[in-house]
Amino acid sequence: MRFLPPSAWSPRTRIAAVCAVPVLALLGTAAFAPLPFSIARPGSTVNVLGDHQGKPVISVSGVESRRTSGQLRMSSIIATGPRAEVGLADVAGDWFRTDRAVMPRDSVFPPGKSDKETEERNVAEMTKSQESATRAALDYLHRSPKDVKVTLRLADIGGPSAGLMFALGIVDKIDGDGRGGDLTGGRTIGGTGTIEPDGSVGPVGGVPLKVQAEGRDGAGVFLVPKKQCAEAEAELPKAMRLVPVTDLRDAVESLKALSSGGRVPSC
Template identity: 65%
Template sequence: MAIRLSRPRALALCALPVLALFGTAAFAPLPFTVAQPGSTADVLGDDKGKPVITIKGTPTRTTEGELRMTTILATAPTADVGVGDVVDSWFRTDRAVMPRDSVYPTGGSEKEIERHNLQDMEKSQNVAVDAALEYLDKKPGSVDVTLHLADVGGPSAGLFFSLGIIDKLVGNGSGGDLTGGRTVAGTGTIEADGTVGAVGGVSLKTQAARRDGATVFLVPKAECKQAEAEQPDGLRLIPVTTLTSAVSSLRALDQGGKVPSC
């Protein structure tokens, strides 16, 4: 026998499964990671008492200003992220919900992920040295570069390692600093040929940069829109695609020339 229900009652009955689903989801962990602005580090300075960049085999110069690589701080791969965490992040500019696989694409245990991230960092450092020396037309055999940055994993500091090496060796090429004495921050992977790649989490990294005193942020051009989404006041965004374009933009900024913008 068919039973005819009033519209309010029908809607109420239809809503019950949905409410039950939301109720279950509220207590079930979701496949997300919550990220926030992380630490920054000046690659021209020291890290835990050791120079981040050590160069032997050729004269180096004393630098002023800062080149700050930026990071995000994400919940651990095994951390439970619930609906409440997701909803809270929607209403905050200093939090972002990201698919767990995009932050930890390799999977595995925390130790395995940490090991992989450190391997990525080591590879990134080696490539950054190659890219900088290639830009300067110097042979690796006659210049010994050592990079040290503890407790940071992944490849996103590549561009800034290369810029730091260039600043320590030749500055802006006219006797001044590549930074122009400013605090310059940014992010981006680097290839041996100088190509700069996207990294993710840019809108959070701009906040970390401004918090730590940066007035200029170098961002992979493909991520300009993300950087603009939460652009802090007082932080200038400069898009880059290659190591050469990054150096050229910093020189132009210091000399009052034309500088690209997002």
């Protein structure tokens, strides 16, 4: 191939070459400059019927607490922090991975907040979620909070998305399936969803990653807010059964039906 020296280039070629220089410089800078994204991946799961860091996740007093079998596992995701530098190479490398999610940083971390303020917000959301889960579960069981005290310990995982699983754990600890058996039927049940004091279940973020985390840790069933069925199905492990829920009552009824061989809703 023959290359002409710049002196032999046409005026149009010279103009194109001059214009290309800043474009290439911009692309080179973008390749190394931090971008406003956060990269998330499947996090840990915790059995709310068991222990965490040497202490029971759920403790009940004022009523006899049942010994349970099976597991009710809440799930989490791990995201790069608000001060982590995420570059073009990171985004390009993780964009098409099914076990990663590239999200706007502001959708994960509130803008203008320090790391401490963000952590405090997450802890506050978890505390509120635990309070709502307790109220929803005791109301479902027709128990008075004046007579039954519930203590929830899971302080190192923030956010409100474990609410549904906390509520189900309280129901299982106190009443099981209502017939002397376990609400889980001895299975490992995963799930996610916020919960309100009236028992309604709301959507959460990172559902595809949470499904993967639960499958990795042995869950054969995953409870998901009904409106997020499509998100969960996108990365559903082959052996996992997906069960949509709208409130605590239908979540309990679905688990009872699963144990008894009854009709269980599907997405």
